[in-house]
Every structure is written in C-alpha cells, then in structure tokens.
Amino acid sequence: MPLLLTLLRRIGSAIPSVFGVILVTFVLARALPGDPAAYYAGASATPDSIAQIRSQLGLDQPLIVQFFGYLGQLAHGNLGQSTSSGQAVLSDLIERLPASIELTLTALMFALIVAIPLGIWAATRPGSWVDHLCRLLVTLGAAFPTFFTALTFVYIFYFQLDVAPEPLGRLSEIYYTMPPRVTGLLLIDTLLAGDPEAFRAAFAQLILPAISLGLFALAPIARVTRAAMLEALGSDYCRTARAMGLSRGRILFVIALRNAALPILNVLGMVFSFLLGANVLIEKVFAWPGIGAYAVNAVIASDYAAVQGFVLMMALLFIVLNLVVDLFASMADPRVRYDD
C-alpha cells in the first residue's frame, strides 16, 4: 500500500517535468529562424498562401493562446505533419519507436550484466587485477565516443572478421520475412511467429549496436557499483554480519548488494540520459530504423515538426524510465519512500 502511494506521489511529481518539457518544445518551435508560416508553406508559397497558413497554424494569435492550442493538439495526439515523409509525425514515431526501445533495452541489459558483477568483483579485491581492469574499462568506456566504438566494431567484426552481419537495419528482408507486428520488438515477434531463423538473424543484427551503445553506459554503472559496494563492505553492519559468521556469499549478495542498490539505481537516471542520446548516433551508424535515425534525417531536412515530436517523445520516455527507477529505488530502500 505505501508502495502504491509512493507511485502515485511520484507520478504527481513528474507532472511539472512533463509540463516543462512541453513548454520547452513549444518555445523551441517558436525560436525557429525566420517566419514559421513561410517555412511551413514551402518554397513555392505566395504571400496569400503564407497568410493562410499563418492563420491555419494560429501564428497570428497571442503566444499564450498558441501555447494552449499546442496543448490541445497534443491532447489529441497531434504532433503535426512531417514535411519529409508526408505522414503524421506521431504515426511515424510510433512506427519506429519499438526499434529504438529494443536497441536501448538490450544495450542497458548488456551494460548491467557486465558492469554490476565487474563492480562487485572489483570491490571485493581492491588493488587486484580485476580492480585495475574495472578502472581501465570505466576510463576507456567514458572516453570512446559511441559512434567511433560502433564504427570500429563494424570495421573489425563485419569487414575484417566477417562474423557480424551487414550493419544495415534490424533484419535483412532479402533472406528473412518480417514477422507480423505484435509488440514491434523483433526478438519477441519472431518467436511469436515461430521463426527461429529470423530470431537468430534479428539477434545477430542487434549484437553490435547494442554492445557499442552499452559500453558507454557501462562506465558509470561499474564505477558506482564498485564505490557503493566498497562502502557497504566496509560498513559496521557488514562487519557485524561477518562477526556473526554469515557466509561470504550471503554478506556479499544479500546484505551489501542490497544496500548498494540505491546508488546504483540512482545513477541509472543519468545512464538513461546517455543511452537515449547516444541511441541517435548508433542508429545512424547501423542504419537502424528507429526514431533517432528518423530525427537525424528530420534535423538535416529542417523538418521541424518531426524534430519537435522526437524531442518530446524522447523526453516523455525519459521521464517514464525515471519513474520506473524511482519505483525500484523505493522498493530497494524504504527510506526513499519517506523522502520529501
């Protein structure tokens, strides 16, 4: 019950953020250089058609009225029309969102699976080779630009060793049939369609982008895990547990890790910020048909409605992810529930 209350309160506290995000995307749209009406009207516009578009877009109204108009449109799920694809921005984004989510979540899972054991291992043997390896990975992981890591992997594993598939999208449709869309996540949809071959192919396509993306997220997680575990292991309660003769495994994974969970969860907010941002770069390298690659094309083509929709959707996604992390944090540590 207190958990439910926490959840409701956290959702409530996210509302100002959502409002702020909407306000910023609105302001950014008004900051477009030049006359937005002329811009939306296109190159072959006459003064008449520009004026028509201006009143159509409500640009002749006061800013505050325009803002409420924008809120109304958002409430109806209207993010405007993309000038490059000719489709509604929202349907474009929803079409491409699962590809980005699949990539981001796989990268996150890879980062967690490598970073947490590595951090724990390093914390139990400070000064050993594992600790040095951990530090080296953390230092290098934070210094390699994701797009450079990705290109290097493509060069080594696709061009030189030829063990990775061609870095073009999620599934080669020449050799495999796209499964019917259920969740939009290919790893799940191919299994639902009972097509293990396509599953394997989709997984092979996913490995390099997910690892290049995950390596960047690995550094902060491993660093925080190591520091938090060091602190927990040096604490009075762990000393007490040792004095009471509890097994090493129990102290490490039950007592210390549980106490270290909170800082690890807290750093995830920053990790998501990294991942969602770097996602854009990775999608460009691997021609991944997600919303990041879509936004890159939109920015280059000055397709502003699409960029605005993308920024808004990423920010909302980020807020939701942070809510989930918060919820986990309050499950991991009761103290969080009573904070503020």
Place this chain on the structure above:
Amino acid sequence: MTDQTQSPQTALAPATPDRWAEFAHLLRGNKITFAAVLLLLLLVLLALIGPAIAPYGATTTDATASLEPPSAAHFFGTDALGRDVFSRVVIATRLDLAMAFGAVVLSFAVGLILGPIAGYFGGWADTVIGRFVDTLMAFPLFVLAMGIVAALGNSVGNIVLATAIINLPFYIRTARAEVNMRRDLTYVEAARMAGNSPWRILAVHIVPNILPAMVVQASLNLGWAILNAAGLSFIGLGVRPPTPEWGIMVSEGAGYIFSGEWWTFTFPGLALVLAVLCFNLLGDGLRDLLDPRSRT
C-alpha cells in the same frame, strides 16, 4: 605561480602555503594525472600552432594520392579527396578544443551567477532556478542539444550554445549546493554583521570559495563537452565540410569502412578519444587535489 598561491587571499581557499608542493607531490605519486597534464599541454600546443606545423593544408587536395594508407609521406594516410589525414587531425584540434572550452566557459559563467543566487537567497529565486534546472534535466541531454540546434539554426555557434545549455544544470547545482553550505557559516555572518550587502558577500566572500568545486566540475565536464560537440557534428550538424573537425571527419571516413580504408575514420576518432581521456583524467586528478575526501 608559486607566489600567487602563497598569498592568503588565493581563490583556492582554505589556503595552504604548500599547495603547489602538494600538487607536485600528488603528480609524482600519480603518474596518470601527470601524463594527462602532458597530453593537455600537447593538445593546447597543437591548437595554437597546429596549422603552422601541419605538413599539408587542411583542404589541399591531391587527386593522384587519394585513399592512400599511412606512409612516411602521409602519417595517417589520405582521404578520398587526397587530403592528408594527419594534417587535418592536427588542424582540427583548435576547432574541437575551442568548441568544448567555449561551451564550458559559457555554462561555467552562467552557473556561477544563477547557482549562487539560488543558494544564497532561497525563496522564489531558488524555486524558479530549480524548476529551470529540473526542466533541462527532464530531457535526455543530447536529444535536447539536437532540438536546440534544430531550432536555433545549424551553425558552429549554436552547437557551442546547445552544449553549454545542456551542461548548465550541473554547474548551477554545484554552485547552489556549495553556496548554500556556506550561507550561514560564521565568517559569512560576520560579513553580514559588518554591514556588507548580500551581493558583496556573495561576490567577495562566498563565490571565491566555491571556485575549486566549480573548476573540478568544469574539468570533468570538458570531456563530455567534446563528445557532445563531436556527436552533433557527426550527425551532420554545425561544422560543414570541408572544415576539418574530428566528429565530421569520422563521419566522412565512415563511408570508406566497407572498402577497408580504416585510416580515414580511425585517426580522427582516436584524437577524440585522447582528448576526452585527457580531460577526464585531469578532472579526476584535480578533484583528488582539491577535495582530499574523495581520494581513494
């Protein structure tokens, strides 16, 4: 330099007369930070005199020598237009460092104004500034930078501005926390009793003391600023060809991966890695120096 730190009103308070000795000691004890300092000197030197020492021009094309692998004539090989990759990497140092430093200086300056106001006065100023920070932090930062560049226009200046804006929250938060901590300390009370105005107390008595924390923040932030600016130019924003810049060079070189011309993207990429590594290690070293508590 030594005189400066021995004067009692040094910015790096609490002043210890042997701070440089301590610094030298730490550097000796920490070879990695020492290497980072040397690397920084090299980078700054390249940024200053790069165009003068580069063997070829940044945009000098040579159709007879396109896509040549690294050799004695071309240390890093040549790109598709026959331009010397080594020269371009060297000459790009200035632009990449300038973008990162420009962004960091901007957010440092604005953070040093807004943070202390929020931390010292509290109340509605704190609420407004806090909301502003929360709103920026509600975005994945690179995505926000893309949105800003798309809205303000695709130019190098706007890349610097966008990088500065997305990093602003970290400076404001650091400055706010540091000022808040000192607001009610005895020496500040004393300054208040002596009739100093709040602005004078802030400018003369508090802000100089928060500079060390802010400098650490800035140096840790420099690497991130480089990555961010290079990432934006990698996706085709800001810097335009044929301007040499590491991010865009990696992007241009990416097209030649499938024909095996690895040198076109590898060397500018490695330059980025070295620069970011240098700033990150320097930031860690500086933090160890200025905040002994965090030494491990």
